[in-house]
Amino acid sequence: MRKLIKAVVNKTGELVLPPETLARSGLRPGETFWVEVNENQIHLHPPITHLNRVYIEPTNMCNLTCRTCMRNDWDEPMGRMDEETFQRILTGIQSFPVLPTIFFGGYGEPLHHPRILSMLRQAKALGARVEMISNGILLREKVVAELIDMGLDMLWVSIDGASPESYADVRLGANLPTVIENLNRLHFRKYQAFKNHPAVGVAFVAMKRNIKDLPKVFEIGRWIGAQQFSISNVLAHDASLREEVLYEKAIYDYTSAHDAIFPKVNWPRMDTTEETLNAFGKTLNGQYRTTIAGVDTFRAFDTCPFLEKNSTSIRWDGLVSPCLPLLHSHQSYLDDHLRKSTAYTVGSLKSNTLEEIWYDPGYMALRERLREFDFSPCTTCNSCDMAEANDEDCFGNEFPACGGCLWAQGLIQCP
Numbered sequence: 001m002r003k004l005i006k007a008v009v010n011k012t013g014e015l016v017l018p019p020e021t022l023a024r025s026g027l028r029p030g031e032t033f034w035v036e037v038n039e040n041q042i043h044l045h046p047p048i049t050h051l052n053r054v055y056i057e058p059t060n061m062c063n064l065t066c067r068t069c070m071r072n073d074w075d076e077p078m079g080r081m082d083e084e085t086f087q088r089i090l091t092g093i094q095s096f097p098v099l100p101t102i103f104f105g106g107y108g109e110p111l112h113h114p115r116i117l118s119m120l121r122q123a124k125a126l127g128a129r130v131e132m133i134s135n136g137i138l139l140r141e142k143v144v145a146e147l148i149d150m151g152l153d154m155l156w157v158s159i160d161g162a163s164p165e166s167y168a169d170v171r172l173g174a175n176l177p178t179v180i181e182n183l184n185r186l187h188f189r190k191y192q193a194f195k196n197h198p199a200v201g202v203a204f205v206a207m208k209r210n211i212k213d214l215p216k217v218f219e220i221g222r223w224i225g226a227q228q229f230s231i232s233n234v235l236a237h238d239a240s241l242r243e244e245v246l247y248e249k250a251i252y253d254y255t256s257a258h259d260a261i262f263p264k265v266n267w268p269r270m271d272t273t274e275e276t277l278n279a280f281g282k283t284l285n286g287q288y289r290t291t292i293a294g295v296d297t298f299r300a301f302d303t304c305p306f307l308e309k310n311s312t313s314i315r316w317d318g319l320v321s322p323c324l325p326l327l328h329s330h331q332s333y334l335d336d337h338l339r340k341s342t343a344y345t346v347g348s349l350k351s352n353t354l355e356e357i358w359y360d361p362g363y364m365a366l367r368e369r370l371r372e373f374d375f376s377p378c379t380t381c382n383s384c385d386m387a388e389a390n391d392e393d394c395f396g397n398e399f400p401a402c403g404g405c406l407w408a409q410g411l412i413q414c415p
Contacts, residue, residue: 024098026050026310034371045308048367051096051358052310055324056089057081057106058113059316064135066171068160068205070237070330071107080113085318085349090122092354099126103415105133105156106315107328111143121150129153133203133415135171136179144186152198156230156415157183160205162216170210183224190225201228203415207244232413235406236333247411250284251335251379264289302373304408312358318349320357322366324414325407326400334382334404340389344400366400375403 008016017027025046027033036043046052059080060071093100102123104110111134113119123130131154139157147155159179161167167176183200190196202221204214214231221229236242265283267290270276283290306313306323313321321327326344333339346366347357357363376386376393378401386393386401393401406412 026052026098028097045371046310048307048310048364048371049359050098050310051100051312052098053101053103053312054089054093054354055103055106055311055313056086056119057108057314057316057327058104058110058116058119060106060108060328061112062109062135063112063137064109064171066135066160068170068207068234068241069107070235070328070332073237074328074330076328079316081119081316081318083115086119086122088318088349089314089354090126092349093128094126095353095355096358099128100311101129101131102126103131103133105131105415106313106324108316109135109138111138117143117146117150120147120152124150124152131156131415133158136182137175139179139182139186141185144182144189147186147198148189148193148195151195154201154228155186155198156201156203158203158205159217159220161210162213162220166210166213170205170207180220180224187225199228200224200226201230201415202226203230203232205232205234206246207234207241208246209244211246228415230413230415233406233411235412237331239333242333242336245333248335251406251409251411262287262289264291266291266293268293301409302375303410304370304373304402304405305410305413306407307367307370312346312354314349314354315345319345320347320349320354321345322363322370322400323407325405325412332406334379334387334406337382337388339378339387339404341404342390342399344390369397370402373402373408375401378404379406379409 005018005021010016022028026049027047031047031049033047034045036045060076061078061080062071065072093102104116104120110116110132120130120132130152132152133156136157157179158171159167160170161176164176186200202217204217206214218229233247234241234244236245265288267280304323313324313327315321315327321344325341329341329343331338331340346363347360374395375397376395378387378393381387384394387404390401390404391399393403402408
Protein backbone atom coordinates (compact mmCIF):
# COMPACT_ATOMS: atom_id res chain seq x y z
CA MET A 1 0.00 0.00 0.00
CA ARG A 2 1.30 3.44 -0.91
CA LYS A 3 2.20 5.61 2.07
CA LEU A 4 2.43 9.37 1.62
CA ILE A 5 4.56 11.46 3.98
CA LYS A 6 4.11 15.22 4.11
CA ALA A 7 7.26 17.30 3.61
CA VAL A 8 7.65 21.07 3.69
CA VAL A 9 9.86 23.51 1.80
CA ASN A 10 10.72 26.23 4.31
CA LYS A 11 11.24 29.95 3.64
CA THR A 12 14.91 29.44 2.74
CA GLY A 13 14.08 26.79 0.14
CA GLU A 14 15.13 23.78 2.24
CA LEU A 15 13.19 20.51 2.09
CA VAL A 16 12.07 19.50 5.59
CA LEU A 17 11.05 15.88 6.27
CA PRO A 18 9.45 14.50 9.45
CA PRO A 19 12.03 13.37 12.06
CA GLU A 20 10.84 9.73 11.99
CA THR A 21 11.29 9.62 8.21
CA LEU A 22 14.79 11.05 8.50
CA ALA A 23 15.74 8.48 11.15
CA ARG A 24 14.33 5.51 9.24
CA SER A 25 16.06 6.57 6.01
CA GLY A 26 19.43 7.27 7.63
CA LEU A 27 19.26 10.96 6.69
CA ARG A 28 21.36 12.79 9.28
CA PRO A 29 22.52 16.42 9.26
CA GLY A 30 25.14 16.93 6.57
CA GLU A 31 24.28 13.71 4.67
CA THR A 32 24.34 13.71 0.87
CA PHE A 33 21.69 11.73 -0.99
CA TRP A 34 20.57 11.31 -4.59
CA VAL A 35 17.37 12.68 -6.08
CA GLU A 36 15.85 10.97 -9.14
CA VAL A 37 13.44 13.09 -11.18
CA ASN A 38 11.15 11.80 -13.91
CA GLU A 39 8.09 13.22 -15.63
CA ASN A 40 5.67 12.55 -12.78
CA GLN A 41 7.66 11.89 -9.61
CA ILE A 42 10.68 12.73 -7.52
CA HIS A 43 12.47 9.82 -5.79
CA LEU A 44 14.74 10.43 -2.82
CA HIS A 45 17.36 7.71 -2.51
CA PRO A 46 18.69 7.05 1.01
CA PRO A 47 22.32 8.08 1.53
CA ILE A 48 25.03 5.50 0.88
CA THR A 49 25.89 5.62 4.58
CA HIS A 50 22.56 4.01 5.51
CA LEU A 51 22.72 0.22 6.01
CA ASN A 52 19.23 -1.18 5.53
CA ARG A 53 19.75 -4.89 4.77
CA VAL A 54 22.38 -7.50 5.62
CA TYR A 55 22.54 -10.75 3.65
CA ILE A 56 24.15 -13.56 5.65
CA GLU A 57 25.27 -16.77 3.98
CA PRO A 58 25.26 -19.35 6.82
CA THR A 59 26.73 -21.97 4.50
CA ASN A 60 27.40 -22.54 0.80
CA MET A 61 26.59 -26.23 1.23
CA CYS A 62 23.24 -27.64 0.13
CA ASN A 63 21.15 -30.80 0.29
CA LEU A 64 20.23 -30.45 -3.41
CA THR A 65 22.07 -30.21 -6.72
CA CYS A 66 19.78 -27.93 -8.73
CA ARG A 67 20.72 -27.49 -12.39
CA THR A 68 20.19 -23.73 -12.07
CA CYS A 69 22.72 -23.25 -9.26
CA MET A 70 26.08 -21.71 -10.14
CA ARG A 71 27.72 -23.99 -7.55
CA ASN A 72 27.75 -26.60 -10.33
CA ASP A 73 30.47 -24.68 -12.16
CA TRP A 74 32.69 -23.25 -9.47
CA ASP A 75 35.78 -24.44 -7.69
CA GLU A 76 35.44 -22.85 -4.27
CA PRO A 77 35.84 -24.28 -0.75
CA MET A 78 32.69 -25.36 1.05
CA GLY A 79 32.01 -24.47 4.65
CA ARG A 80 29.71 -23.22 7.37
CA MET A 81 29.81 -19.96 9.31
CA ASP A 82 31.41 -20.40 12.72
CA GLU A 83 29.98 -18.98 15.94
CA GLU A 84 32.68 -16.32 16.35
CA THR A 85 31.99 -14.83 12.91
CA PHE A 86 28.25 -14.82 13.53
CA GLN A 87 28.66 -13.07 16.88
CA ARG A 88 30.79 -10.40 15.21
CA ILE A 89 27.93 -9.84 12.75
CA LEU A 90 25.38 -9.45 15.55
CA THR A 91 27.65 -7.05 17.42
CA GLY A 92 28.25 -5.05 14.25
CA ILE A 93 24.57 -4.79 13.39
CA GLN A 94 23.82 -3.24 16.79
CA SER A 95 26.31 -0.43 16.13
CA PHE A 96 24.08 1.17 13.46
CA PRO A 97 21.48 3.85 14.32
CA VAL A 98 18.65 1.80 12.77
CA LEU A 99 18.72 -1.99 12.87
CA PRO A 100 18.90 -3.36 9.30
CA THR A 101 16.85 -6.28 8.05
CA ILE A 102 18.79 -9.53 8.38
CA PHE A 103 18.34 -11.97 5.48
CA PHE A 104 19.69 -15.51 5.82
CA GLY A 105 20.54 -16.85 2.39
CA GLY A 106 23.31 -17.04 -0.16
CA TYR A 107 24.52 -19.90 -2.34
CA GLY A 108 23.61 -22.75 -0.02
CA GLU A 109 20.68 -24.02 2.02
CA PRO A 110 20.49 -22.14 5.36
CA LEU A 111 18.71 -25.06 7.06
CA HIS A 112 21.75 -27.20 6.19
CA HIS A 113 23.64 -25.31 8.92
CA PRO A 114 23.36 -27.25 12.21
CA ARG A 115 22.96 -24.06 14.31
CA ILE A 116 20.65 -22.13 11.99
CA LEU A 117 17.68 -22.06 14.38
CA SER A 118 19.86 -20.62 17.12
CA MET A 119 21.24 -18.04 14.68
CA LEU A 120 17.74 -16.99 13.66
CA ARG A 121 16.64 -16.70 17.29
CA GLN A 122 19.62 -14.54 18.19
CA ALA A 123 18.96 -12.27 15.22
CA LYS A 124 15.29 -11.89 16.22
CA ALA A 125 16.35 -11.17 19.82
CA LEU A 126 18.02 -7.98 18.57
CA GLY A 127 14.62 -6.65 17.51
CA ALA A 128 15.52 -6.69 13.81
CA ARG A 129 13.36 -7.89 10.94
CA VAL A 130 14.63 -11.36 9.98
CA GLU A 131 14.04 -13.26 6.74
CA MET A 132 15.30 -16.56 5.33
CA ILE A 133 15.16 -18.41 2.02
CA SER A 134 15.00 -22.20 1.77
CA ASN A 135 14.30 -24.96 -0.73
CA GLY A 136 11.67 -26.22 1.73
CA ILE A 137 12.86 -29.82 1.98
CA LEU A 138 14.12 -29.50 5.56
CA LEU A 139 11.08 -27.66 6.93
CA ARG A 140 10.21 -30.51 9.26
CA GLU A 141 7.79 -30.36 12.21
CA LYS A 142 10.36 -29.18 14.78
CA VAL A 143 11.74 -26.52 12.41
CA VAL A 144 8.28 -25.20 11.61
CA ALA A 145 7.39 -24.96 15.32
CA GLU A 146 10.64 -23.08 16.03
CA LEU A 147 10.17 -20.60 13.18
CA ILE A 148 6.66 -19.75 14.39
CA ASP A 149 7.70 -19.51 18.03
CA MET A 150 10.67 -17.21 17.40
CA GLY A 151 8.59 -14.91 15.17
CA LEU A 152 10.58 -15.17 11.94
CA ASP A 153 9.25 -12.34 9.80
CA MET A 154 9.53 -13.83 6.29
CA LEU A 155 10.25 -17.26 4.86
CA TRP A 156 11.02 -17.47 1.15
CA VAL A 157 10.72 -20.89 -0.47
CA SER A 158 12.02 -21.75 -3.94
CA ILE A 159 9.43 -23.51 -6.11
CA ASP A 160 10.46 -23.89 -9.75
CA GLY A 161 7.77 -26.23 -11.02
CA ALA A 162 4.11 -27.09 -10.47
CA SER A 163 4.28 -30.86 -10.91
CA PRO A 164 6.62 -33.37 -9.25
CA GLU A 165 8.18 -34.10 -12.64
CA SER A 166 8.83 -30.51 -13.73
CA TYR A 167 9.98 -29.53 -10.23
CA ALA A 168 12.47 -32.40 -10.03
CA ASP A 169 13.62 -31.57 -13.56
CA VAL A 170 15.05 -28.31 -12.20
CA ARG A 171 15.74 -29.11 -8.54
CA LEU A 172 17.44 -32.46 -8.98
CA GLY A 173 16.76 -34.76 -6.05
CA ALA A 174 13.92 -32.60 -4.76
CA ASN A 175 10.42 -33.68 -3.97
CA LEU A 176 7.61 -31.20 -4.62
CA PRO A 177 4.97 -33.07 -2.58
CA THR A 178 7.31 -32.93 0.43
CA VAL A 179 7.80 -29.18 0.03
CA ILE A 180 4.06 -28.56 -0.29
CA GLU A 181 3.34 -30.81 2.69
CA ASN A 182 5.89 -28.88 4.76
CA LEU A 183 4.40 -25.52 3.75
CA ASN A 184 0.86 -26.72 4.41
CA ARG A 185 2.04 -27.77 7.86
CA LEU A 186 3.47 -24.31 8.43
CA HIS A 187 0.22 -22.71 7.28
CA PHE A 188 -1.84 -24.95 9.61
CA ARG A 189 0.48 -24.49 12.63
CA LYS A 190 0.30 -20.69 12.23
CA TYR A 191 -3.49 -20.95 12.20
CA GLN A 192 -3.46 -23.10 15.34
CA ALA A 193 -1.15 -20.67 17.13
CA PHE A 194 -3.07 -17.56 15.97
CA LYS A 195 0.17 -16.27 14.42
CA ASN A 196 0.71 -14.44 11.14
CA HIS A 197 4.44 -15.07 11.05
CA PRO A 198 6.44 -16.14 9.28
CA ALA A 199 4.89 -14.66 6.16
CA VAL A 200 5.63 -16.88 3.14
CA GLY A 201 7.09 -15.85 -0.19
CA VAL A 202 7.60 -18.03 -3.27
CA ALA A 203 10.72 -17.58 -5.42
CA PHE A 204 10.55 -18.89 -9.00
CA VAL A 205 13.41 -19.09 -11.52
CA ALA A 206 11.86 -18.79 -14.98
CA MET A 207 13.14 -20.78 -17.97
CA LYS A 208 11.75 -22.03 -21.24
CA ARG A 209 11.31 -25.47 -19.70
CA ASN A 210 9.17 -24.32 -16.75
CA ILE A 211 7.54 -20.98 -17.63
CA LYS A 212 4.28 -22.74 -18.52
CA ASP A 213 4.12 -23.92 -14.88
CA LEU A 214 4.16 -20.40 -13.44
CA PRO A 215 0.34 -19.90 -13.33
CA LYS A 216 0.03 -23.16 -11.42
CA VAL A 217 2.83 -22.09 -9.07
CA PHE A 218 0.76 -18.99 -8.31
CA GLU A 219 -2.13 -21.30 -7.38
CA ILE A 220 0.11 -23.45 -5.18
CA GLY A 221 1.33 -20.32 -3.49
CA ARG A 222 -2.22 -19.22 -2.74
CA TRP A 223 -2.99 -22.65 -1.26
CA ILE A 224 -0.09 -22.41 1.18
CA GLY A 225 -0.83 -18.79 2.11
CA ALA A 226 2.00 -17.10 0.20
CA GLN A 227 1.93 -13.32 0.45
CA GLN A 228 4.67 -12.53 -2.08
CA PHE A 229 6.10 -13.98 -5.28
CA SER A 230 9.56 -13.20 -6.64
CA ILE A 231 10.17 -14.13 -10.28
CA SER A 232 13.68 -14.18 -11.72
CA ASN A 233 15.24 -15.18 -14.99
CA VAL A 234 17.84 -17.93 -14.85
CA LEU A 235 21.53 -17.11 -14.67
CA ALA A 236 22.93 -19.24 -17.50
CA HIS A 237 26.16 -20.61 -16.05
CA ASP A 238 26.50 -23.34 -18.70
CA ALA A 239 25.61 -23.96 -22.35
CA SER A 240 22.48 -25.98 -21.55
CA LEU A 241 21.01 -23.14 -19.50
CA ARG A 242 21.97 -20.68 -22.23
CA GLU A 243 19.27 -22.39 -24.32
CA GLU A 244 16.73 -21.87 -21.53
CA VAL A 245 16.88 -18.08 -21.12
CA LEU A 246 13.81 -15.92 -21.64
CA TYR A 247 15.63 -12.63 -22.23
CA GLU A 248 17.35 -13.07 -25.59
CA LYS A 249 15.56 -9.98 -26.92
CA ALA A 250 14.89 -8.18 -23.65
CA ILE A 251 18.61 -7.91 -22.93
CA TYR A 252 18.94 -5.50 -25.87
CA ASP A 253 16.09 -3.19 -24.76
CA TYR A 254 18.73 -0.91 -23.32
CA THR A 255 17.92 2.60 -24.54
CA SER A 256 14.14 2.41 -24.62
CA ALA A 257 13.72 3.68 -21.07
CA HIS A 258 15.80 6.79 -21.63
CA ASP A 259 15.78 7.72 -25.30
CA ALA A 260 13.09 10.25 -26.22
CA ILE A 261 12.92 9.03 -29.83
CA PHE A 262 10.87 6.04 -28.69
CA PRO A 263 7.13 6.67 -28.41
CA LYS A 264 5.70 6.42 -24.92
CA VAL A 265 2.77 4.11 -24.14
CA ASN A 266 1.05 4.70 -20.79
CA TRP A 267 -1.17 1.76 -19.88
CA PRO A 268 -4.03 1.94 -17.37
CA ARG A 269 -5.12 -0.89 -15.13
CA MET A 270 -7.45 -3.12 -17.11
CA ASP A 271 -8.85 -6.63 -17.25
CA THR A 272 -6.30 -9.27 -18.21
CA THR A 273 -7.51 -11.13 -21.26
CA GLU A 274 -5.60 -12.86 -24.00
CA GLU A 275 -6.10 -9.81 -26.19
CA THR A 276 -4.96 -7.23 -23.62
CA LEU A 277 -1.94 -9.30 -22.61
CA ASN A 278 -0.95 -9.72 -26.25
CA ALA A 279 -1.27 -5.97 -26.87
CA PHE A 280 0.71 -5.15 -23.73
CA GLY A 281 3.44 -7.59 -24.76
CA LYS A 282 3.84 -5.77 -28.07
CA THR A 283 4.94 -2.63 -26.20
CA LEU A 284 7.69 -4.48 -24.31
CA ASN A 285 9.81 -5.19 -27.39
CA GLY A 286 12.22 -2.31 -26.85
CA GLN A 287 10.59 0.02 -29.40
CA TYR A 288 8.37 1.82 -26.89
CA ARG A 289 8.73 3.47 -23.50
CA THR A 290 6.10 1.60 -21.53
CA THR A 291 4.52 2.83 -18.31
CA ILE A 292 1.66 1.47 -16.21
CA ALA A 293 -0.38 4.23 -14.56
CA GLY A 294 2.67 6.47 -14.95
CA VAL A 295 5.21 4.01 -13.50
CA ASP A 296 8.10 3.29 -15.87
CA THR A 297 8.47 -0.45 -16.47
CA PHE A 298 12.11 0.03 -17.54
CA ARG A 299 13.24 1.97 -14.48
CA ALA A 300 15.37 -1.01 -13.40
CA PHE A 301 17.97 -0.35 -16.14
CA ASP A 302 21.45 0.56 -14.86
CA THR A 303 20.33 0.23 -11.25
CA CYS A 304 22.10 -1.96 -8.70
CA PRO A 305 19.26 -3.59 -6.74
CA PHE A 306 21.57 -4.31 -3.81
CA LEU A 307 22.51 -0.65 -3.59
CA GLU A 308 18.83 0.31 -3.89
CA LYS A 309 18.23 -1.84 -0.80
CA ASN A 310 21.27 -0.27 0.92
CA SER A 311 22.53 -3.78 1.56
CA THR A 312 25.75 -5.64 2.14
CA SER A 313 26.47 -9.38 1.86
CA ILE A 314 28.50 -11.58 4.21
CA ARG A 315 29.93 -14.91 3.11
CA TRP A 316 30.06 -17.97 5.36
CA ASP A 317 33.76 -17.35 6.10
CA GLY A 318 33.26 -13.72 7.14
CA LEU A 319 34.28 -12.03 3.88
CA VAL A 320 32.05 -9.07 3.04
CA SER A 321 30.92 -8.23 -0.50
CA PRO A 322 28.78 -5.38 -1.87
CA CYS A 323 26.23 -7.83 -3.31
CA LEU A 324 25.24 -11.49 -3.49
CA PRO A 325 26.55 -12.00 -7.07
CA LEU A 326 30.08 -11.03 -5.96
CA LEU A 327 30.19 -13.36 -2.96
CA HIS A 328 31.68 -16.11 -5.12
CA SER A 329 33.48 -16.27 -8.45
CA HIS A 330 31.28 -17.69 -11.17
CA GLN A 331 30.63 -17.69 -14.90
CA SER A 332 27.53 -16.92 -16.94
CA TYR A 333 26.55 -16.25 -20.52
CA LEU A 334 26.01 -12.82 -22.02
CA ASP A 335 24.26 -13.83 -25.21
CA ASP A 336 26.64 -16.43 -26.71
CA HIS A 337 29.72 -15.21 -24.82
CA LEU A 338 30.84 -16.64 -21.50
CA ARG A 339 31.65 -13.98 -18.89
CA LYS A 340 33.76 -14.66 -15.80
CA SER A 341 32.76 -12.73 -12.68
CA THR A 342 35.47 -12.78 -10.04
CA ALA A 343 34.43 -12.53 -6.40
CA TYR A 344 35.05 -9.13 -4.83
CA THR A 345 35.35 -8.43 -1.11
CA VAL A 346 35.42 -5.12 0.73
CA GLY A 347 36.71 -6.53 3.99
CA SER A 348 36.74 -9.44 6.42
CA LEU A 349 35.01 -9.73 9.77
CA LYS A 350 38.04 -11.69 10.95
CA SER A 351 40.03 -8.46 11.04
CA ASN A 352 37.52 -5.57 11.05
CA THR A 353 34.12 -4.76 12.49
CA LEU A 354 31.06 -4.52 10.27
CA GLU A 355 30.87 -0.81 11.02
CA GLU A 356 34.50 -0.26 9.97
CA ILE A 357 33.93 -2.14 6.73
CA TRP A 358 30.66 -0.34 5.88
CA TYR A 359 32.15 3.12 6.40
CA ASP A 360 35.48 2.33 4.74
CA PRO A 361 36.25 5.13 2.23
CA GLY A 362 36.94 2.64 -0.58
CA TYR A 363 33.62 0.87 -0.04
CA MET A 364 31.81 4.22 0.19
CA ALA A 365 33.40 5.28 -3.12
CA LEU A 366 32.24 2.02 -4.74
CA ARG A 367 28.67 2.68 -3.62
CA GLU A 368 28.89 6.16 -5.16
CA ARG A 369 30.04 4.58 -8.45
CA LEU A 370 27.17 2.13 -8.31
CA ARG A 371 24.67 4.92 -7.72
CA GLU A 372 25.91 6.76 -10.82
CA PHE A 373 26.36 3.45 -12.67
CA ASP A 374 28.72 4.96 -15.21
CA PHE A 375 29.88 1.56 -16.48
CA SER A 376 30.19 0.45 -20.08
CA PRO A 377 27.02 -1.31 -21.39
CA CYS A 378 28.56 -4.78 -21.65
CA THR A 379 25.19 -6.53 -21.51
CA THR A 380 24.14 -4.97 -24.82
CA CYS A 381 27.46 -4.21 -26.51
CA ASN A 382 29.34 -7.40 -25.58
CA SER A 383 31.74 -6.90 -28.51
CA CYS A 384 35.22 -6.74 -26.97
CA ASP A 385 37.46 -8.83 -24.72
CA MET A 386 36.66 -6.62 -21.73
CA ALA A 387 33.11 -7.98 -21.68
CA GLU A 388 34.48 -11.44 -20.90
CA ALA A 389 35.18 -10.55 -17.26
CA ASN A 390 34.40 -7.97 -14.58
CA ASP A 391 38.05 -6.89 -14.22
CA GLU A 392 37.76 -3.59 -16.16
CA ASP A 393 35.74 -1.93 -18.88
CA CYS A 394 36.22 0.44 -21.81
CA PHE A 395 35.04 3.43 -19.73
CA GLY A 396 38.15 3.10 -17.60
CA ASN A 397 36.45 1.45 -14.62
CA GLU A 398 38.61 -0.99 -12.71
CA PHE A 399 37.61 -4.13 -10.81
CA PRO A 400 34.77 -4.64 -10.17
CA ALA A 401 33.27 -3.44 -13.47
CA CYS A 402 29.50 -3.96 -13.24
CA GLY A 403 28.37 -3.16 -16.78
CA GLY A 404 27.74 -6.84 -17.53
CA CYS A 405 25.67 -7.47 -14.38
CA LEU A 406 22.27 -8.96 -15.22
CA TRP A 407 20.92 -7.99 -11.79
CA ALA A 408 21.61 -4.33 -12.63
CA GLN A 409 19.51 -4.64 -15.81
CA GLY A 410 16.47 -6.06 -14.02
CA LEU A 411 16.89 -9.53 -15.57
CA ILE A 412 17.97 -11.50 -12.48
CA GLN A 413 16.33 -10.85 -9.12
CA CYS A 414 16.89 -11.94 -5.53
CA PRO A 415 14.27 -11.60 -2.77
